[in-house]
Amino acid sequence: MNATHPYKALRQFANDVFVKIGCSTMDAGLAADVLLQADLRGIDSHGLARLTGYVRLWEAKRVNSKPDIHKVHESPSTAVVDGDQGLGLVVGPYAMSIAIEKAKVCGTGWVAVRNSNHFGIAGYHAMMALQHDMIGIAMTNASPLVAPTHSVERLLGTNPICVAIPAGTQPPFVADFATTTAANGKLEILQRKNQQAPVGWIQTKDGQPSTNPHELKDGGALIPLGSDRDHGSHKGFCLGAWVDIFSAVLSGANYGPWVPPFVSFLAPPADPVGLGIGHFFGAMRVDAFRPADDFRQHMDQWITRFRSAKAINGQPAVVIPGDPERESTKKRMEEGIPLHESVEAELRKLGDKFQLTF
């Protein structure tokens, strides 16, 4: 049974937990905001379900709750930010703000980040650009769970990309997706329901097709978007590689198999090639290309045309990226956020430790 809880109570709880581990008032509020946006948007795997994990990484001294986040290099339209091992939930918005400031002056701003941690949903950061009439881009590398095409080794993370594009009277276009066929969160849902995965999501430790959602625990791997060579998994590999290189080789973070794991019970690689995990952010001022009103009007026309596409018999309408997450947000703000019982139990334990409740 999944009980639902009001957004405000859960946000306050997350905020207070971040304060307890030493975050400043501002950082705690920001981290709670990023985290809860995932729950609101229906991306449960990236919201409160991760709070205990962040605390464990702090306990293991792998998250710095009082980071000195700072620029280490810059040009008019670029910067590299060192996150000082801070929460990605805090480092991300800091770096994205720099990208936005640079775009105000230069037309675009691009920021690569090293020495960070898991930054929640890419969508939060990319969407920061929207209120400035900018297109926002956010990507991050992640612990290696994905085998490139032909490989038995796990060398890439699920390496998500988000592109957020403002419109006029239509809601913005927000595409936020892992560069694998299925994200890890989808496997977790199958694990809880005791169901098999479709062929093409995962492979065994020997690289053979598998439908076992627990396969990763036995050394198996997620598969890049495309599922197999015949269906373009080498393109999904290209995407994941692109994210990895922009996030980490440009910034000086760890890349590929050297990315430190997100769970405290797995030790980071003993031979790091960089600092922490890496992100990459971009902001592009729409009116650095054409008058913003023209752009908005054509985005509205783009969205309206695609939304009204004739659907395949028996299938739903074409989904404009961002629509499902916006509907989820509306619903959950009104009706509360459902927590899976295992997540709720974990959060209660965390609350007991810190004398907090929700």
Place this chain on the structure above:
Amino acid sequence: MNATHPYKALRQFANDVFVKIGCSTMDAGLAADVLLQADLRGIDSHGLARLTGYVRLWEAKRVNSKPDIHKVHESPSTAVVDGDQGLGLVVGPYAMSIAIEKAKVCGTGWVAVRNSNHFGIAGYHAMMALQHDMIGIAMTNASPLVAPTHSVERLLGTNPICVAIPAGTQPPFVADFATTTAANGKLEILQRKNQQAPVGWIQTKDGQPSTNPHELKDGGALIPLGSDRDHGSHKGFCLGAWVDIFSAVLSGANYGPWVPPFVSFLAPPADPVGLGIGHFFGAMRVDAFRPADDFRQHMDQWITRFRSAKAINGQPAVVIPGDPERESTKKRMEEGIPLHESVEAELRKLGDKFQLTF
């Protein structure tokens, strides 16, 4: 039977054809260079096989061989270029050069293009950045042949993306791919061989799975990368949409179903929403992020590690993006470029028209 021909002879032939349709000496040389790079790299569908098509579009007055390509808007790191209905083969390098010049000053440069035509392989344009120690990005929209997930209508092109990243002692990373499960060129190969396509590449005009490589002629559609909803085709749709919006909504070109067809026997839509087709280019100076030597060294390590990944039993090694195209180039420079007999026959006819041979 496919006869092979020396690169130089074919390049000269293409050059001379472009001169015959009125291109300047410089434009003809550039267009021939872009076109032949596709043949050298093994992307036969985008090379000489398209030359007759370009000429037909010129005959239909849909390609302007003497374009006044010019900037219509700019900021320190951005520009919009109007291609004046020129060959994309010429407009692309012009726009990419602006991106590179802006990156020299600003760290990065981003150019959206309207009023252009088919630009050949995305890789040519993106790779222009490499010799400047820059990362290059190129994308383009294209005539609608792809149905978004759930749609029976064809609303997107195969909308390719190329990301080219310099390395040190290793060759560059060059990922150049259509955002569909399979590019149209792959269907053409099956058509010639009279073979069926794998399920997941194409759908019928009613949106049902098909293996008929001729399905597009009957109103069928290509499918976004991912093949079906369960395997992430909505992500492939996001990618194709991203390319379409950056290429055309940012620039003022036609987007989605309004993109004019590449073939002269199909008329452009009567109600255009912009000018011609659109491209989007980016150049990022590596040392706008970190010292170029550090970057090169880590790219070498990235490439070496992925190349040496343990392969699945019976499968080849992990392919570093760009390797197959580089090997093809080497081979075809030495042994000549094979032309399919139908392509050769078409080129001979074109030669007869212009009193040219190869």
